[in-house]
Amino acid sequence: MESEMRGIGEMARCSGLSVSALRFYDGAGVLVPSWVDPVNGYRWYAPGQLDEARLLARLRAAGMPLADIRLVLAGWSSADTELVRRLLRTHLRRLERDLSDARTELSTVRALLDHRENPMASAHTATVRFTVPAPALAAALDAVRFAASTDPELPMLGGVLLDVEGASLHAVATDRYRMAVAHARGAADGAPRAQVIVPSPVADAMRALLDGGGSVQLTVEGGQVALDTGAHQAAGQCLDHDFPDYRRLVRLPAGTRAVVDVRAFRAAVENGPFRTAEGAEPGGGAPDLSVLRVAGDGTVAVCAEEDDDQDGVVAVNRAFLLDALDALAMGAAGARDRLVLEFGAPNAPMAIRRTDTEDAFSILMPVRLDA
Structure with a gap:
């Protein structure tokens, strides 16, 4: 039979x-x-x-x-x-009826946006000079650059947000399906806060100048950003868009934390079982998914496709997971042997953090398995 x-x-x-x-x-x-x-x-x-x-x-x-x-x-x-x-x-x-209703509601939302005051407007036009150690800025860019969007329909996500506030700089990138955040400490002169979206090519040009030591100066002024290492400069026009409120997006529900050995866990994800999602993500096609479960002893297992027990599992885009592991484990600050995975509910984002600091982490959106 x-x-x-x-x-x-x-x-x-x-x-x-x-x-x-x-x-x-x-x-x-x-x-x-x-x-x-x-x-x-x-x-x-x-x-x-x-x-x-x-x-x-x-x-x-x-x-x-x-x-x-x-x-x-x-x-x-x-x-x-x-x-x-x-x-x-x-x-x-x-x-067709639902689409008509959705268009009406979205038109209303757009009208509300047109009339809403933007409390961050001054931060987009402020002038600030931020002095920061080159390795710290390099590590921040390394930790987030991979998550920047390449979707032409979402130009506001096509770069790295630099959010300077006092002695802190946050670098942020997202393509909606993942978000990466990193932090660097320095000294600021000028406005109390400035926010700019640095286009990905400009961010890459800046990163290429940061392999040395010492301090560098980052200047934001008049919609432009410039990096001065003392010997070289990289500058460019910032994206004229508003970036999502990343501070709201990173408020995750409490969940289970698990420490993983980077080399072993990466090998398990890359060589272990996976399944293909039914829906499509950016770039077309259905992504490969890694299905993860935290065992009772705190270890994280990559589940097989035939596993009948789907309770307590989280499915994420396998390529995005590998990118996040590489970005956080490597970089200007050197290799790391361990990372922390944080799991909430099956439909809540999964966070990947460094063990030595809370200032650099990635968030991956889960993918439903019961679609």
């Missing part, structure tokens, strides 16, 4: 649905396996169920409710094409 059927892993690969989604649809009675092994509970699907699974994947991608999908599948199997067509038309009208 098994030779003529597909196991749940093969069914997932062939249909475009994840293993967890197949389990969910089984429990919901939408796509029930043809046979379940009474010994180990493993699910087996008949050859004819592959077309139904692919249809289900497309309907879910179109946002159709499960109640309607159940009827579509019933009509599909009984060749009741009129029922199927009627359900598709109804769902399309619903989507």
Whole structure:
């Protein structure tokens, strides 16, 4: 029997649905396996169920409710094409109505934004000179540069935010799916606070001048930023946009902390099991996901795709996780053997921090497995 059927892993690969989604649809009675092994509970699907699974994947991608999908599948199997067509038309009208409503609400929000006073406006135009050790600024840029967005539709995220306030400089970058924050201490002269978004190419040019020691001066004035090392300079125009309030975004719920050996954990993520997400992220295509669980002894395990127990796991973009590990473990401050992972609820962001300081960390948005 098994030779003529597909196991749940093969069914997932062939249909475009994840293993967890197949389990969910089984429990919901939408796509029930043809046979379940009474010994180990493993699910087996008949050859004819592959077309139904692919249809289900497309309907879910179109946002159709499960109640309607159940009827579509019933009509599909009984060749009741009129029922199927009627359900598709109804769902399309619903989507068009929802889109119209969403456009109305977003237009209202845009109008509110146009009339809202920006309390940070003075910080965007302030003049400040910030003196900072070159290794400290280099380490801050190394810790965040990887997270800057390359999406042309979001130009305000296409660089590194430099937020100078008193003796502190925060460097921040985000592409919505991840955020990196780093801190450097120095001495400021001028306005009490200044914020500028340094375009990624300018940030890279500055970083190239920071391999030496000593102190450097960062000057923000008139919408421009300049770095002076004494021997060389790099300067450029800042992005004329507002950056999201990163201080609000980094307020994470309390969770479980686990210390990992960087080399061993990175190898487990890079070489261990992963699954492919059903949704797309920047750059197109579906990302590979690493599914992580904190064990009772405080170790972090990379879960296999066939793992039935999904309680207490967090799925994140595997490439983003590797980038964050590399950025925090290496850099101008030297290599680090250990990092701290912080897990909250399954739908809360996961944080990656250095063990020697709270001033540099990355946040990764989780990816739902039951989509």
